[in-house]
Amino acid sequence: MTDSPIARVPLSRPIIAGIVTALVGTTSSFAVVLTGLDAVGATPAQAASGLLVLCVTMGLGSIVLAWRYRMPITVAWSTPGAALLAATGSVDGGWPAAVGAFLVTAGLILLTALWPQLGRMIARIPPSIAQAMLAGILLPLCVAPVTGLVTDPWGVAPVLLTWLVCVRLAPRWAVPLAFLAAAVVVAVHVTVTGGSVAPADLIPRLEVTAPSISLGAIVGLALPLFLVTMASQNVPGVAVMRSYGYTVPWRPAMFVTGVGTALGAPAGGHAINLAAISAALAAAPDADPDPTRRWVAGVSTGATGIVLGGLSAALVALVVVAPAGVIPAVAGVALFAAFGSAVQQAIDDPGERLAAVVTFVVAASGVAVAGVSAAFWALVAGLVVRTVLHAGRR
Incomplete structure (x- = not known):
């Protein structure tokens, strides 16, 4: 009797899949994280510290969840959350207030673990409103490659040309390259x-x-950061895993990511969460035909993420000496796919389109009122418009 094809697949395959997951996830969005931390007042040393602690906490989170539940669960930093930081800018109280907002966000994530009803309430926010808010947050960052190309064509053009060619030939590696x-x-x-x-x-x-x-930091930064992280990362992350046959344990996942966020906040980490898009790299059959062995990819992802944390200071040093416009261009192209997906989901339902447009416009305006960021007011405006338009309907 011959061995099955599954039995012949070496263990190195899911290990390599995990390494690729960590490399792609980190190199594709670290520029967004650094841009966000800088915007809310972090010094280069504090931003490097934030990047380091994010790599370590999300690496440990991936290892704990994948090992304990024998699933390819991967934890990532909140890329939409980092984009929110970039769009929000400095808050009342400066960097210490931003760190306080990170801790409040961690407390809300932990509350979600203790009180699952809170997670269900977040999931009940109309997807069109949530995605329109995200699209409005991402727009200024997505415009950066265009403005950079005008101000520094010799520096930005090679980045955009490389990205364009790789999108055609090797989409997974387009942003890293x-x-x-x-x-x-x-x-x-x-x-x-x-x-x-x-x-x-x-x-x-x-x-x-x-x-x-x-x-101001709680309402203008912590609450939007929590909502964006939950609606754009944790909830989709669970759905992605379910599509590959895995049921993520909600409470333990929220507890691990909440504790990780709390531990990392004083050192500059804004938030960690379940991976969404990159989760497929470790959970798909390409990682291992045998679904019971793909958890190895989750552990490998975590271990690689911790190792990559050692490059945090070098990455910040690279950003510091880079010509203006080059690193924002990388951050912009890294968010193109997320922006396109958010816009599509925001306007997909004609009955929700007007409220979504209002949400998008307010979020993209970047206007802060009473020290509260545009992201919060965008959510409020969109829900108010939607409520008025749907009043009296079933």
Whole structure:
């Protein structure tokens, strides 16, 4: 009797799948994370610390959940949340208030674990409204490659050309290779201008900040960050896993990501959550034909993420010496797919379209009222318009 095809697949296959998952996820969106942390007031050292602690906490979260439940569960940083930080900008109280908002977000995620009804309430927000808010948040970042191409064509054009060619030939690696092109541009720029990076700046280290709590930061940053993380990452992440035959344990997943967010917040980590898009890389049959062995890919993803955390300071140093426009261009192309998906879901239902448009316009305006960010007011405006339009209907 011959061995089945499943039995002949080496264990190295899911291990490699996990490594690819971590590499693609990290290199595709780290620029968004750094942009967001910088926008809310982090210094380069604090941003590097945030990137480091995010890599470590999401790596440990992936290992714990995948090992314990024998599923390819992967944890990622909240890329939509980082985009929200970039769109929100500085909050009342500066960086300490932003750190306080991260802790409040962690508390809300933990509350979701203790009180699942809260998660169900988030899931009841009309998808068109939630996705329109996300699209409005992402728009300014997605415009960055265009503005960068005008202000610095020689620096940004190689990034965009690399991305375009790879989208056609190797879509999975389009953004990572665009980042590689950006690194080459930065290296040439440093060589021509005679710049340099101190060796001490390449050593990863934690920068702990004492948090402060302000009402404006809670309402304008913590609540939108929680909503975006739940609606755009955790809920879709569960759906992606279900499509591959895995039922994610909701309470343990929220507990692990909530604790991870709480531990990482003082060091600058904004939020971790269940992976959504990148989850398919570890959970799909390509990782291993045997679904009972794909959990190895989850563990491998986590271990690789922790190792990549060692590059956090070097990545920040690269951003610091880069020409203006190059790194924002990488962040922009990294969000094109998410922006397109959000717009499509926002306007897909004609009956919800007008409320979604109002939500999108308010979120994209970037206008803060009473110290509260546009993302919050976008959600309020969209729900109000939707309520008026649907009044009296079943």
